[in-house]
Amino acid sequence: MQVVDDLYVEQMTEDEFVIYSPLRGKSLLVNKSAAQAVRYLKSTPDLRIQDISSPKLVDFIASLKRQGLLDDEVILEPPPPSKTYQPTGVTLFPTFNCNLRCVYCYANSGDIDKTYMDWDIAKASIDFIVKNALQTEASRITVEFLGGGEPTLGWTLLKRAVEYARARTVENDLGLITQIVTNGVLGKKQREWIVANISHVQVSIDGPPNVQNAQRPMIQGRPSSDYVVETIKYFEEQSYNYGIHAVITRETSTQLIQLVDYFSELCPSISRMTFEPLFTCGRCAYSGVEAPDAAEFSREYVVAWKHAAQRGIKLTCSMARLSRLNATFCGASGSNMTVTPYGDLTSCVEVSTRYDKRAPFFMYGHYDQETASFVIDHDRLNKQADRNLYNLPTCHDCAVKWHCGGDCLARAMAENKLFDPASTERCFMTRKMTIRQVYEILKNDDLAEKTDTTILAIPC
Numbered sequence: 001m002q003v004v005d006d007l008y009v010e011q012m013t014e015d016e017f018v019i020y021s022p023l024r025g026k027s028l029l030v031n032k033s034a035a036q037a038v039r040y041l042k043s044t045p046d047l048r049i050q051d052i053s054s055p056k057l058v059d060f061i062a063s064l065k066r067q068g069l070l071d072d073e074v075i076l077e078p079p080p081p082s083k084t085y086q087p088t089g090v091t092l093f094p095t096f097n098c099n100l101r102c103v104y105c106y107a108n109s110g111d112i113d114k115t116y117m118d119w120d121i122a123k124a125s126i127d128f129i130v131k132n133a134l135q136t137e138a139s140r141i142t143v144e145f146l147g148g149g150e151p152t153l154g155w156t157l158l159k160r161a162v163e164y165a166r167a168r169t170v171e172n173d174l175g176l177i178t179q180i181v182t183n184g185v186l187g188k189k190q191r192e193w194i195v196a197n198i199s200h201v202q203v204s205i206d207g208p209p210n211v212q213n214a215q216r217p218m219i220q221g222r223p224s225s226d227y228v229v230e231t232i233k234y235f236e237e238q239s240y241n242y243g244i245h246a247v248i249t250r251e252t253s254t255q256l257i258q259l260v261d262y263f264s265e266l267c268p269s270i271s272r273m274t275f276e277p278l279f280t281c282g283r284c285a286y287s288g289v290e291a292p293d294a295a296e297f298s299r300e301y302v303v304a305w306k307h308a309a310q311r312g313i314k315l316t317c318s319m320a321r322l323s324r325l326n327a328t329f330c331g332a333s334g335s336n337m338t339v340t341p342y343g344d345l346t347s348c349v350e351v352s353t354r355y356d357k358r359a360p361f362f363m364y365g366h367y368d369q370e371t372a373s374f375v376i377d378h379d380r381l382n383k384q385a386d387r388n389l390y391n392l393p394t395c396h397d398c399a400v401k402w403h404c405g406g407d408c409l410a411r412a413m414a415e416n417k418l419f420d421p422a423s424t425e426r427c428f429m430t431r432k433m434t435i436r437q438v439y440e441i442l443k444n445d446d447l448a449e450k451t452d453t454t455i456l457a458i459p460c
Ligand code: SF4
Pocket: 329, 330, 331, 332, 347, 348, 349, 350, 351, 408, 409, 410, 411
């Protein structure tokens, strides 16, 4: 039997099984005997149709073919990442300082290191991506500002970098996308400037005031909710293009529907929101805040995802990405360019200091003051690019591998499982959530459309 590789069987209930072909974008809900037949086909890939004696099996194969779940075409798999490093986008960390003290902050921002980026590092970063864009004939560049700390605390540099990027793109006939990920504690002038100058902002907010103030307090525990809400209300008034991102803790993992409702009321214009489960690191060590229970989060997330869809909102999480097919989880596999306040280059936004034990893998260069340019370790970039699904044997038989891409490199490495992510809790959640979404789409005709998911569900 030709090409049964991209065909997976997952049990959902006692007698309900999902047959799923992610690369064909097709799925089917079947009973136990049909599931067994597919498993048999998978275990005998050399089987020829003329050698099959059971007419029922022949009919079943014909019906799989009719439904597009089986064919004789070789299906193209997503390619491994390119080893050509010419980024046309950069993420700048203007500072490690922060005005909040989030109880789970991975970077312990603002506690010890309050370094700010020097202008020459930001300038060299923008010059580098403009040069790459011209060499690769890209139509635009992207400049993003993110943490380490709160990027808007490096306000002077941030504004100057946007103005400089604008000037360089105008001069070279390139487009410019600018983005900020912020905690939303902004002054009036900052909000106005952002609306006038930044393409898109993502605001981090964890929920209503009791949740936000407990999880994302300001220095000395002062509440942050009012400031963030004010920022969001301003963005709403201005019909500004922004999104929100919430970190889900053990405590809030049972309140996901309420969170969807709260954010829908607060942010009526947004059509997408992101929930990510807390990963225990950084300040969690002494704040005592806990990650959600994996089974509970997986279950509750899918319920909230369906609920959000009914409200016209696309709820997203990096561990349930049905619309995406890729051999990697993110650009940390050798393509991201993130620049820290010290001018270090890292492919992972979460590994931003040289004393992080993962730095020897993720950090691949630094700014050199003498030459005013970046020194880049291409061997290290190549090693990052090699961390992809083609080199992850424990992911080989996973039904959702092309959606997952082998999971977050930084999280897997934190558990010493960079090349064995299949035994982590995140893997468990990814598998549960993603295949459950396929199942729910099969059971609810309109969910694929409402969730903007491209798989073609074929309920039997
Ligand atoms: S490896 Fe993980 S934490 Fe790092 S950039 Fe990728 S998704 Fe983010």
